[in-house]
Amino acid sequence: MSTHRLLPIDPQTGRVRDLRTPTAHIGAFGPLGTVRSAAHGKPGPLIEEIAASGLRGRGGGWFPTARKMEAVVASAADRRTRSPGSRPVVIANAMEGEPASGKDAVLLAHVPHLILDGIQAAAATVGATDAYLAVHRGTPSVKMLEHAIGERRSDAVRVELITPPARYVASEESALAHWAGDGVATPVFGDRPFERGMNGRPTLVQNAETLAHLGLIARHGGAWFAEVGDPEAPGTTLVSVGGRVRQPGVIEVPTGTPVADLLARCGDTDGPVEGFLTGGYGGAWVTSEALSSAAWAPAQVRDAGGVIGAGILWALDAQVCPLHEIARVAAYMAGESAGQCGPCRFGLPSLADDLEDLAGGACTSDDLARIGERLSLVVNRGGCKHPDGTARFVSTGLAVFEAEVSEHLRGGCTATRPGHTLPLPKARKTPVKRAGKDFK
């Protein structure tokens, strides 16, 4: 059976098929059919298939999709929250918040109608009356997507394309709900979106890949979906493979694929690699040794010390200084703070400065101890997980590249090639003040 489910391959060219037109889309996948709606406080019947599929959210948390949808329906039915305005909302997250990720762009460019099918299936199942597709401002596919949405005249729920600012934390789910309701793309502390999201309404935020899978589950059922992949997190999944591999790009593999096979699909590593970044800039570094024997499934990657997150695997060239790379990303993440919470607003820039000193050889063992203290100071103290993710990125990096840290404390550096390999959007030097206008 094919494991190119979301991204069918053209056998002639070996490339992903362009299925942007409704005709090509239906030709490849077949029609969506009618998805019955939620009623009487219960999800629509597709929920049974979604539960049977074992689908988990591909945005990073890998939370069971059926449970999240049930929670949205339960919130809408709750007497304490029920009011005329409490009908659920669906938001598709195609923000591509992680700079090293490419999967949202690939889905939008090749199979936008599969995402839109998933939005319709989700909206019917939770009884949503409003639905949004969120892509970050400046996304090249905006016009094409508006056209694609306009072509879908038989959709039960009209989808509105929204373009929040291209900020790292803007793709956090409460920030998306905040943007959709109030036009401010900062994370919200307290209520979770599935309880109280956009304008206080129960809000289902799902990653674009998750919804594309849902578009297929609505056609073929849950048992079909679970035919491939790891039993704990079935199906196929998209992986953005980058760095020192011969053919970087986005590939679709069954979950549970050995990392070695996954790298082989990308032409294998191209030169020495000592460590991999998993999950992106809110993710974790893992040694090549630990990761090479692992399989690409949430539990197995976690056991190896990594995190799948939104499906990012980056091979860091061993001839590049890992501490420079870590310092660059830490500075970027500091600049991406929404500035709402003190430990993030002040802690991340302090850490970024410390790490720049470490990379530049101006760091003593006392300074290194202070980095450790500051890493612990920013964890579990924020309104969102931005500082936690950044701290994990840094602390795992310092552990994986421990030998390089020691070398730098002695004033040395083993790098033989220039760095700046990890992709970064335009750098922001000065961290924002509290929820500035660049979040609007």
Next chain:
Amino acid sequence: MSTHDQRTLHLDPTLCDAHGFCAELLPELIHLDEWGYPIFTAGGLATDIPHGLTSEAKRAVTACPVGALRLTKHA
């Protein structure tokens, strides 16, 4: 022996502005980080209040100029 309601102090970090009154009023439970923001000694953003410190916790809630602290009661 009479039962008492357990009280929990919650911090909203998005509201906190590092005034620091809470750490002065509840040094047993709260200290400040290097930037002046409160750290619950027990960790996290919520901390259980021992019975003997209920009135101090109430004062900390009232003293916070930005309303970043909240006290809840559960049996």
